Amino acid sequence: MQVQLKLFAFFREGRFIKEDRELTEGTSAGEVVDSLDIDREEVGVLMLNSRHCDFDTILQEGDTYAIFPVIGGG
Amino acid sequence: MADKIFRVNMTDLTTSLEEIPADWAGHGGRGLTSTIIAAEVPPTCHPLGPNNKLVIAPGLLSGTAASNSGRISCGAKSPLTGTIKESNAGGTSAQALAKMGCKALIIEGQPKDDIWYSLHVTSEGVTIEKEEELIGKGNFAVVEALEKRNSESVGVITIGQCGEMLMSAANISIKDPDSHFRSCGRGGLGAVMGSKKIKSIALDAGDNNVDIADKDAFKAANKIFTKALVDHPVSQALGTYGSNVLVNIINESGGFPTKNFSLGQFEGHEKISGETMHDIIVERGGKPTHACHKGCVIKCSQIFNDIKGKYKTSGMEYESIWAMGADCTVDNLDDIAEMDSIMDDIGIDSIETAVAFAVAMEGGALDFGDSKEMIRVLKDEIARGTALGRTIGNGAGHVGRTYGVARVPVVKNQGIPAYDPRAIKGIGITYATSTQGADHTMGYTIATEILGVGGTADPLSKEGQVELSRNLQIATAAIDSTGMCLFIAFAALDDGTCLPALIDMLNARFGIELTTDDVTNLGMSILKTEHAFNKAAGFTNLDDRLPEFFATEPIPPHNAVWDFTGEEIDTFWNF
Numbered sequence: 001m002q003v004q005l006k007l008f009a010f011f012r013e014g015r016f017i018k019e020d021r022e023l024t025e026g027t028s029a030g031e032v033v034d035s036l037d038i039d040r041e042e043v044g045v046l047m048l049n050s051r052h053c054d055f056d057t058i059l060q061e062g063d064t065y066a067i068f069p070v071i072g073g074g
Numbered sequence: 075m076a077d078k079i080f081r082v083n084m085t086d087l088t089t090s091l092e093e094i095p096a097d098w099a100g101h102g103g104r105g106l107t108s109t110i111i112a113a114e115v116p117p118t119c120h121p122l123g124p125n126n127k128l129v130i131a132p133g134l135l136s137g138t139a140a141s142n143s144g145r146i147s148c149g150a151k152s153p154l155t156g157t158i159k160e161s162n163a164g165g166t167s168a169q170a171l172a173k174m175g176c177k178a179l180i181i182e183g184q185p186k187d188d189i190w191y192s193l194h195v196t197s198e199g200v201t202i203e204k205e206e207e208l209i210g211k212g213n214f215a216v217v218e219a220l221e222k223r224n225s226e227s228v229g230v231i232t233i234g235q236c237g238e239m240l241m242s243a244a245n246i247s248i249k250d251p252d253s254h255f256r257s258c259g260r261g262g263l264g265a266v267m268g269s270k271k272i273k274s275i276a277l278d279a280g281d282n283n284v285d286i287a288d289k290d291a292f293k294a295a296n297k298i299f300t301k302a303l304v305d306h307p308v309s310q311a312l313g314t315y316g317s318n319v320l321v322n323i324i325n326e327s328g329g330f331p332t333k334n335f336s337l338g339q340f341e342g343h344e345k346i347s348g349e350t351m352h353d354i355i356v357e358r359g360g361k362p363t364h365a366c367h368k369g370c371v372i373k374c375s376q377i378f379n380d381i382k383g384k385y386k387t388s389g390m391e392y393e394s395i396w397a398m399g400a401d402c403t404v405d406n407l408d409d410i411a412e413m414d415s416i417m418d419d420i421g422i423d424s425i426e427t428a429v430a431f432a433v434a435m436e437g438g439a440l441d442f443g444d445s446k447e448m449i450r451v452l453k454d455e456i457a458r459g460t461a462l463g464r465t466i467g468n469g470a471g472h473v474g475r476t477y478g479v480a481r482v483p484v485v486k487n488q489g490i491p492a493y494d495p496r497a498i499k500g501i502g503i504t505y506a507t508s509t510q511g512a513d514h515t516m517g518y519t520i521a522t523e524i525l526g527v528g529g530t531a532d533p534l535s536k537e538g539q540v541e542l543s544r545n546l547q548i549a550t551a552a553i554d555s556t557g558m559c560l561f562i563a564f565a566a567l568d569d570g571t572c573l574p575a576l577i578d579m580l581n582a583r584f585g586i587e588l589t590t591d592d593v594t595n596l597g598m599s600i601l602k603t604e605h606a607f608n609k610a611a612g613f614t615n616l617d618d619r620l621p622e623f624f625a626t627e628p629i630p631p632h633n634a635v636w637d638f639t640g641e642e643i644d645t646f647w648n649f
Contacts, residue, residue, distance in 0.1 A: 006326070008322050008323065008349065009311060009314070009315060009319060009348070009349060010311075010314070012349065017344075042307070044307070044525065044526060045323060045524070045525060045526055047323075047326050047327065050326060050327055050328040050631055050632065051534075052526075052530070052532070052533075066326045068322075068323055068326075069307065069311065070307035070308055070311065070525075070526075070527075071307075071308060071311040071312075071315070071319045071320070071323060071525065072308035072311060072312060072319075072320075072521065072525055072527060072561070072564045073312060073316075073317030073318070073319055073320040073374075073392050073561075074317060074320075074392075074514060074515055074518045074520065074521070074560060074561065
């Protein structure tokens with residue numbers, strides 16, 4: 001299944017900004033983080049189709065999946 | 075050296091140093107400005123008349139070695155909202171005032187004639203001098219002149235042409251360590267300073283220092299506090315990307331107000347994002363990390379150069395870039411930096427002015443996305459006080475009324491900042507209930523709703539949002555009294571050593587014994603003082619509401635509306 005992955009801030013370094021990726025059915029959000037060599041401890045926010053999700057969420061065909069490190073502002 | 079109240083009467087042109095009343099002794103920053111305004115300003119006065127007062131106060135820890143303690147608070151009745159108002163900023167003034175033993179500078183009365191003045195403040199008191207040279211000049215010229223008149227290290231508080239012209243979006247500008255500016259932005263306090271006919275305030279702290287009751291305890295607590303700040307990943311992200319790091323995450327969440335709050339995502343977001351800004355800054359030899367005051371360890375500010383590598387602006391915040399960018403559908407970061415620079419010079423709030431521009435665009439005064447016209451209007455109309463300039467310079471509500479626009483995003487007449495409450499429901503409670511009009515910093519629920527700091531809350535659900543906003547508003551009022559930058563809150567919410575260390579520093583500074591409960595009670599009492607002032611000024615619970623369109627116009631991509639009832643909102647004040 002195809003999913004669009006988006007990375008932000010320093011997660012982009014050595015990786016990409018946006019990428020369409022082919023994933024096996026039943027892949028979880030956490031497994032994608034691991035496959036990108038991102039330390040789960042460094043993850044701040046995960047969003048699936050503009051809604052917060054967690055590592056256990058299973059991705060679906062056509063999803064947009066965004067991975068942010070811990071950030072803030074105001 | 076004992077602290078004093080420095081009082082300036084602009085009707086008689088007299089000054090005095092006063093003992094601090096017992097009721098005010100435990101206050102600083104916002105707690106002090108709000109306490110003084112509530113005690114001395116008739117709530118029904120005209121904000122630009124002789125009975126309003128401008129109170130400028132450093133925070134309780136300002137002037138000490140405490141990290142991040144250099145915020146200055148300005149308070150008055152706001153000409154924009156008609157409510158009590160406190161607006162704070164970094165820069166060099168809080169430390170200067172604290173070091174010269176000034177607990178608060180109270181400016182009252184009003185000259186009866188057309189003469190302008192500048193103030194000069196030292197530990198001995200205030201002198202009032204006639205001012206001619208600087209009238210009609212921008213803030214950069216003011217700082218240059220005051221540094222020549224005094225010394226390069228002089229502290230400066232100044233208003234630009236917009237404050238002189240009494241525009242409701244006029245800000246008070248504070249000199250930063252590089253002789254650039256930080257802004258007491260919201261609520262038109264620059265117009266209050268202008269109504270007192272004061273162009274600038276020079277601060278000469280000399281060699282004075284702040285007294286610390288227990289120096290060893292203070293040092294130890296500061297060490298723990300500083301470590302908590304430096305170690306927190308949000309501090310690190312802010313130091314790299316600035317607050318503008320928020321563009322992409324707020325856009326992703328669907329709550330990035332676009333085209334005058336008609337959409338929740340902006341196509342051009344990447345071009346104005348913190349990541350892009352960081353790369354441009356580095357490419358052009360600017361500084362992606364920069365402290366707005368001495369002692370800040372988060373350093374979220376930046377030095378942004380133009381394409382030729384020359385200084386353009388600093389302190390480009392998320393909310394300003396959002397307003398000039400997505401809200402006006404501009405995706406050109408250089409044009410935004412140009413506007414940011416002009417607004418620093420003419421002394422006008424970058425949030426209010428840009429939200430006003432977006433309403434003007436909806437009203438047909440100029441086109442959405444026309445950043446070149448926005449620049450022209452800032453330079454040729456707002457800075458010169460033409461009819462169009464004064465219309466926009468008086469804020470989003472005023473523009474809406476002038477052009478007959480219905481979609482006007484304001485609460486208590488103050489422009490709503492960079493987070494759409496339909497997609498991020500808790501911030502709507504803060505906008506509605508804040509004693510100061512729509513203001514994101516007053517109770518920054520975004521931290522929990524979007525960023526996952528200090529817990530989590532579903533941004534599309536009403537559940538728990540009133541309590542979240544209330545707790546944050548209480549905590550913020552207390553932090554705003556200490557002189558601390560609000561960005562310490564991320565570490566304070568997550569790291570259990572941070573807040574106790576802050577309280578230890580307060581205790582060591584003054585030789586007192588505050589507890590966490592005392593700090594919470596301080597926050598509550600400040601909110602109640604402000605709320606009481608507003609009620610006496612004529613505000614009711616019906617003013618704690620969002621504009622109608624937030625309930626009736628669903629915003630894509632979530633197609634959500636803001637659906638709190640009046641009763642639900644009113645439970646905010648149950649404390």
